[in-house]
Amino acid sequence: MTALNGKTVLVSGATSGLGKSLALQLAQAGCRLALCGRNPEKLNVLVAELALPVDRLLARAFDLTDHSAAAKFSEEAIRKFGKVDILVNNAGANLAKERIESIDLKAFAAMLDLNCTAQLALTQPIWKSMTTAGGGRIVNVVSSAALFANTSIGSYTAAKGAFQALTGVMRREGRAHSIHVSAVYPGGIDTPFRAQARPDYLKPETVAEAIIGLLRLPADAAVHELVLRPPIEDNFA
Template sequence: MTDRKTHIVITGASSGIGKALAMLLAGDKYLLSLCGRSDEKLEKTKRDLPSDSFYSESFCLSDVQQTSAFFKRAIEKHGSVDVLVNCAGLNNVRKTGLDTELSELAWLMEVNCYAPIRCIQAVAPYMKRHKHGVIINILSTVCLFSNPGIAAYTASKAALDAYTKVMRKELRSDNVKVLSVYPGGVDTNFREAQRPEYLQGEDVAQAIVTLLLTNQFVHIHDLVIRPQSEENFT
């Protein structure tokens, strides 16, 4: 082991859970690499951070070349990635399964499933080589409890959920932890109307930090976090 700081990559850091997590982790202990789709929102995140020990780029994770270049430059800046937190996601198709266009489904699959998998593939080889690493995918309780009207979003998150579970077994022998976080309702800009009774981004961010602080021999596979007001669970 070396004394170098832990390098953490956070996608979707321009708002919501990703921004809240960046705010919690910013400081002298970690080196952060942040990305977000909105340049304006990411700039605001950077201004709000209490430390300047970070690297950042704004782009859409659907862009394969930009994603690859971001990870290459982040690694050149801060060294190999110790922790990847896939926070970026999209939920803008609110239709029944019958009404959902396949092009709409394909877009959510690109953003919510394929993009985070590409991010994993960008860092996992380094983690395997060093026999150390943590990958955290922010999923959703839609993977656990089906709700009508969001078929495309549910399918895209469930696909990443299944992929995550396979990779957890595949990377275990290389001491790489693959963790799943399933938030329930979160009061972020995902929603058209404010829901103050729901979780805040900071609540989920605190739960993620708890996962990061566990003993090296502890592997918490799944963490479900819901607002107390939520009733749609078994």
């Protein structure tokens, strides 16, 4: 088992849902955390809840689609902690739910940006640093939406599909540098991601536990893909 104690982990989208559960569980595991979200009030609540010493925490609120802010945050994390051992690209949203004929092209581009391009902007400085540090782990939170063509969410599905494809290239390019890249495909998770509560969906704590479980695996196993669905879902072949 790989010990997570003392590892530096950067989690995006840490102010809510899955990212917040990850932050809380990783803190319990003894990690040093670089956390970002968009909403400063929510970030302050998380920071208070974590109650970590300053040498174990960096927390910043910014919009991830500001690519230079995203890259600066990664650079700041590397400066503060020396390196980032594990990056979890978790931030994301599904804000354009139309059928094909009604998809607004600007909203489509915004979904592609948040759910894929912005992840790349955050990753690039860490990628460079991992190549010189001798490797690292990257977990990209995709979605089961990339595995099944649900109707009415074309923008989100296309954006997560692009992120899935980018993840595949990262995995292959990372291999030469000992950067292990995992794609996680959750089905529905009961988080503020959607307005209505869904107690029949996955709990964010459970998905966080699964991600941490794969991070704890010994180095002889590189987990390429992890698919988790709540038993209620049947959107699979």
